[in-house]
Amino acid sequence: MKAIQIRATGGPEMLELAELPIPQPGPGQVLLRIEAIGVNFIEAYFRRGQYKATLPMTPGSEAAGVIEELGPGVSGFAVGEAVVSVSVMGSYAEYALVPAAQLVKVPEALSPEQAASVMLQGMTAHYLAHSTWPLKAGETALIHAGAGGTGLLLTQMAVRIGARVITTVSTAEKAAVSREAGASEVILYTEKDFVEELKRITGGRGVDVVYDSVGKTTFEGSLNCLRPRGMLALFGGSSGAVPPFDLIQLSTKGSLFLTRPTLWHYIATCEELEWRAGDVLKWAANGELKVRMEHLYSLEDAPKAHADMESRKTTGKILLEP
Numbered sequence: 027m028k029a030i031q032i033r034a035t036g037g038p039e040m041l042e043l044a045e046l047p048i049p050q051p052g053p054g055q056v057l058l059r060i061e062a063i064g065v066n067f068i069e070a071y072f073r074r075g076q077y078k079a080t081l082p083m084t085p086g087s088e089a090a091g092v093i094e095e096l097g098p099g100v101s102g103f104a105v106g107e108a109v110v111s112v113s114v115m116g117s118y119a120e121y122a123l124v125p126a127a128q129l130v131k132v133p134e135a136l137s138p139e140q141a142a143s144v145m146l147q148g149m150t151a152h153y154l155a156h157s158t159w160p161l162k163a164g165e166t167a168l169i170h171a172g173a174g175g176t177g178l179l180l181t182q183m184a185v186r187i188g189a190r191v192i193t194t195v196s197t198a199e200k201a202a203v204s205r206e207a208g209a210s211e212v213i214l215y216t217e218k219d220f221v222e223e224l225k226r227i228t229g230g231r232g233v234d235v236v237y238d239s240v241g242k243t244t245f246e247g248s249l250n251c252l253r254p255r256g257m258l259a260l261f262g263g264s265s266g267a268v269p270p271f272d273l274i275q276l277s278t279k280g281s282l283f284l285t286r287p288t289l290w291h292y293i294a295t296c297e298e299l300e301w302r303a304g305d306v307l308k309w310a311a312n313g314e315l316k317v318r319m320e321h322l323y324s325l326e327d328a329p330k331a332h333a334d335m336e337s338r339k340t341t342g343k344i345l346l347e348p
């Protein structure tokens with residue numbers, strides 16, 4: 027089968043096309059024939075060596091496709107069923123293994139591309155808006171990178187709850203995309219000081235919660251955008267890692283809450299996975315959640331997909347097709 031392999035860490039060119047044997051499902055696993063692969067920022071962290079992995083590795087954890095084979099002891103699934111998962115063991119490939127406990131059935135109304143577009147970023151948006159800081163109607167949230175894959179889904183979920191959403195983006199084109207998703211105010215953080223703008227928009231009050239996936243370049247400012255006892259949910263570092271931080275700042279800036287959450291701890295049980303995946307797939311199927319997926323690349327073009335993602339050229343979801 028065709029698969030992408032990383033043999034050494036580095037730039038997007040380290041994503042090399044390889045010919046590998048189709049893996050055999052072990053106990054509790056299924057073999058997935060992949061139809062659409064979700065590209066996520068975390069794969070760039072592994073490729074660059076920021077996150078450690080044993081090499082060579084096939085990157086990727088998100089894919090939708092059809093069950094090709096069931097491993098020993100798997101029940102509740104059948105060969106030929108359409109499924110999606112964020113726990114695929116190397117999804118940049120034509121086939122991959124998935125623990126059956128992490129597999130979710132795809133509603134008939136959704137294509138594999140739609141399912142792979144919405145699963146990981148959708149469940150991330152879900153836990154941020156419903157669990158990390160359970161947003162309430164009337165609250166105000168600041169969402170950085172509002173036109174990104176996660177940003178667009180999080181904006182829609184926050185608006186669905188009845189919250190007011192302010193976003194940051196880098197270009198006027200992205201601002202239009204973010205507004206379309208429901209942001210009531212969009213700040214061009216590449217042109218203006220987003221803290222000053224945010225204070226102006228909120229009449230000096232600040233926001234209840236900041237969802238920050240940008241990290242290094244926004245972290246300090248994000249803390250300055252919060253109202254007393256508000257929360258900064260730092261869930262990524264697209265611009266780089268946040269340097270060491272003196273906790274006393276949380277006190278002086280208004281008894282703030284700071285958390286660094288990750289999806290895996292919010293889908294650790296079957297119940298939580300079913301709740302979040304169920305909501306996200308249902309909302310995508312009935313049109314409540316609009317999914318943008320205009321960035322489709324073939325598997326061998328994975329280096330271009332990463333280069334575009336890291337140079338801020340994309341809006342919404344990036345997919346590879348085997």
Ligand code: NDP
Nearest residue numbers: 067171174175176195196239261262263264265288289338
């Ligand atoms: P996006 O589609 O949001 O892409 C990243 C965006 O970040 C860019 O489009 C860009 O938007 C913005 N950005 C700001 N500064 C930079 C920079 N220096 N280099 C590149 N991009 C920059 O990606 P995802 O939705 O896939 O992921 C967003 C973040 O969320 C990532 O950091 C990812 O790791 C994290 N994440 C965390 C999860 C968790 O559970 N903790 C789960 C899923 C994702 P703009 O041009 O508008 O500035």
